Amino acid sequence: MADYKDIVGTAVRNNAGALTSAKTGELFYDSTNLDFIYRQPNVTSAGAWRTGGNLNTARTYQGAAGASSEAFITFGNYPRQAITELWNGASWTEVNDLNENKGLISGAGTSTAAITSGGNADPGKSLNTELWNGTNWTEVNNLPAVVSRNINHGITTSALSSGGEEPGGATANTNSWNGTSWSEAGDLNTARQLNSGVGASSTNAITVGNFKPAPASPPVAAIVESWNGTSWTEVADLNTGRSYTTSSGNTNTEVTTSGGEAGDNPGAAYAQTELWNGTAWTETTDLNTARGQSGSMGGAFTSALHVGGSPGKSTATEEWTGAGANIGAWATGGNLNVVKQNMSGAGTSNTAAISMGGEIPPSNTKTGQTELYDGTSWTEVNDMNTARAKGTGGGTSTSALIFGGSEPTITAKTESFNGTNWTEVGDLNNSRQLIAGCGADNTACLAFGGEDGDAANYAITELWNGSSWSEVADLNTARNNLPGAGTSTSALGSGGYVQGGTANVAITEVWNGSSWSETGDLNTARSAARSGGASSTSVLAFAGYGSPGNQAVTEEWNGSSWTEVADLSTARQALGGNGTTTSALAFGGEGTAITAETEEWAGSSIASKVLTD
Numbered sequence: 001m002a003d004y005k006d007i008v009g010t011a012v013r014n015n016a017g018a019l020t021s022a023k024t025g026e027l028f029y030d031s032t033n034l035d036f037i038y039r040q041p042n043v044t045s046a047g048a049w050r051t052g053g054n055l056n057t058a059r060t061y062q063g064a065a066g067a068s069s070e071a072f073i074t075f076g077n078y079p080r081q082a083i084t085e086l087w088n089g090a091s092w093t094e095v096n097d098l099n100e101n102k103g104l105i106s107g108a109g110t111s112t113a114a115i116t117s118g119g120n121a122d123p124g125k126s127l128n129t130e131l132w133n134g135t136n137w138t139e140v141n142n143l144p145a146v147v148s149r150n151i152n153h154g155i156t157t158s159a160l161s162s163g164g165e166e167p168g169g170a171t172a173n174t175n176s177w178n179g180t181s182w183s184e185a186g187d188l189n190t191a192r193q194l195n196s197g198v199g200a201s202s203t204n205a206i207t208v209g210n211f212k213p214a215p216a217s218p219p220v221a222a223i224v225e226s227w228n229g230t231s232w233t234e235v236a237d238l239n240t241g242r243s244y245t246t247s248s249g250n251t252n253t254e255v256t257t258s259g260g261e262a263g264d265n266p267g268a269a270y271a272q273t274e275l276w277n278g279t280a281w282t283e284t285t286d287l288n289t290a291r292g293q294s295g296s297m298g299g300a301f302t303s304a305l306h307v308g309g310s311p312g313k314s315t316a317t318e319e320w321t322g323a324g325a326n327i328g329a330w331a332t333g334g335n336l337n338v339v340k341q342n343m344s345g346a347g348t349s350n351t352a353a354i355s356m357g358g359e360i361p362p363s364n365t366k367t368g369q370t371e372l373y374d375g376t377s378w379t380e381v382n383d384m385n386t387a388r389a390k391g392t393g394g395g396t397s398t399s400a401l402i403f404g405g406s407e408p409t410i411t412a413k414t415e416s417f418n419g420t421n422w423t424e425v426g427d428l429n430n431s432r433q434l435i436a437g438c439g440a441d442n443t444a445c446l447a448f449g450g451e452d453g454d455a456a457n458y459a460i461t462e463l464w465n466g467s468s469w470s471e472v473a474d475l476n477t478a479r480n481n482l483p484g485a486g487t488s489t490s491a492l493g494s495g496g497y498v499q500g501g502t503a504n505v506a507i508t509e510v511w512n513g514s515s516w517s518e519t520g521d522l523n524t525a526r527s528a529a530r531s532g533g534a535s536s537t538s539v540l541a542f543a544g545y546g547s548p549g550n551q552a553v554t555e556e557w558n559g560s561s562w563t564e565v566a567d568l569s570t571a572r573q574a575l576g577g578n579g580t581t582t583s584a585l586a587f588g589g590e591g592t593a594i595t596a597e598t599e600e601w602a603g604s605s606i607a608s609k610v611l612t613d
Helices: 004-008
Strands: 013-015 027-030 035-041 048-052 063-068 071-077 081-087 092-095 114-117 129-132 137-140 151-155 158-162 174-177 182-185 196-201 204-211 220-227 232-235 246-248 255-258 273-276 281-284 295-298 303-307 317-321 329-332 344-347 353-360 365-373 378-381 392-395 400-403 414-417 422-425 436-441 444-448 461-464 469-472 484-486 491-494 508-511 516-519 530-535 538-542 554-557 562-565 576-579 583-587 598-602 606-610
Touching (some): 063 114, 063 303, 071 114, 071 295, 071 303, 114 158, 151 204, 158 196, 204 255, 344 400, 344 583, 353 400, 353 576, 353 583, 392 444, 400 444, 444 491, 491 538, 530 583, 538 583
Parallel strands (some): 013 027, 063 295, 151 196, 196 246, 246 295, 344 576, 392 436, 436 484, 484 530, 530 576
Antiparallel strands (some): 027 035, 035 606, 048 317, 071 081, 081 092, 114 129, 129 137, 151 158, 158 174, 174 182, 246 255, 255 273, 303 317, 329 598, 344 353, 365 378, 392 400, 400 414, 414 422, 436 444, 444 461, 484 491, 508 516, 538 554, 554 562, 576 583, 583 598
16 A cells, blocks of 8 residues: 555644645644644635626526636626627626617626527517627527527527427427527426526536416426436426526536525515535525626526526626635744834835834834845844835835825825835825825836825826826825735725725725726724735735724625625734735734734635644
């Protein structure tokens, strides 16, 4: 029998206590506690829905197609519209319309190769088939008969149309598409309409739920049928019978079904989500908003989208991330050399960061101290020319910029760091403190918001080109003490404090290089937080001050919405911070007292499991 070394290539390491250097997938022996310990990634045990960017057009009974929540297309609208929108993982863009105005349709395929057939057109049910090539819709050979409320399964070269409503009522008819034309195939066991379904091809599909018009009672069913290329077979029912569901998946053995209604419009909407593993349905995390009559597609267990729907016509989008996603976590890092708060931070990871200036207790003395972090410890390097706090910065640990702040007089001074020394460069046009900023390096930064030390908030935004600052478009909401993340052309400002107004806010604005746009709010309103991110579509915001006090909350931004992730170990405000959504650093600040503590964020984390018999 092969031993561990033969299989893995190394022997089991022996260590007195926990072996912190053990890598993912490594087994080691703890000789102190007499345990074999295995290192494995921390992953989610259940999937979750998160809010995404809204559709441009509210819609119901639309078709949809896509292989994952990162690339998706939705088309049609009730009662009859041809509008098509394309999802890029963060936002929707209108693209070329269907050739026929219709609703009560479904779709199959991907965001670049989709098929739709049937539907409710003008003046009635349709038999048209259209194919999407990533740019345009093209009419191809028709279905054998008109139908609406039918389900399309598969891909553009191998698809099915099942069930629906023909002129005589609900139908069990199934038609198979070979990439060119339709042919009749085996009927469903139960005629149905206003259900959902998915499939890999014309030989692999599933149909879920049913609507039964009056006088049938109840008006919905939980029945599910699976297609093997020749015939339909009834399989295990949904836990909750419903109509107008949406389903996502690429095969008939892995399906996510969400939402739905208790009957025909205006039936009560459901938020339930169920997962199908080929044998049984399991209830899992609900949608954030109960709704039916929506569009959905994606990779089922791991990645899906639920869009639009009813009650009312909705523009809402929700993204599904299945169980097994990496769990980020904060871990203790090396302390700053000096306890301080209101410092500025910059850097691209938790292994290469810079802390600039700050206030040292007990009298909050302004300092010009600079410290560099290497992933383990902080090292003091050359001081800034001007001691200051409550400024901000951007760049990296070898190419950084600090600007604004308090000396204690409020300043416009800017200094540039080349990895060794600081040099005074061109001042901001407007002196301010509690300012936000970001930037890729010391030649390209953005400064925004802040205050004058009295009662005036600033919305002013300034752009640094390596030698001077120029005023550009203002924030929509003047505020101070907000964090900034991203670059001079793609930035995000979140939260902050509005003096004389609503105090701590959750407002988020995105910068596209020329103007600011309001977008989805933080879940927790706060000021004095910090953030890190490579662009306006991927940001981590952490810590801060908000009701009822100092915050440990961490939120991740995906370009359209914020999701709460693992908290900091120490709630704090007025700290330093930097990094990205996968590798960030939080250091210093005010917790129960002003601290030198550092915490390191990793977008994925490792757990140690003790092996037992």
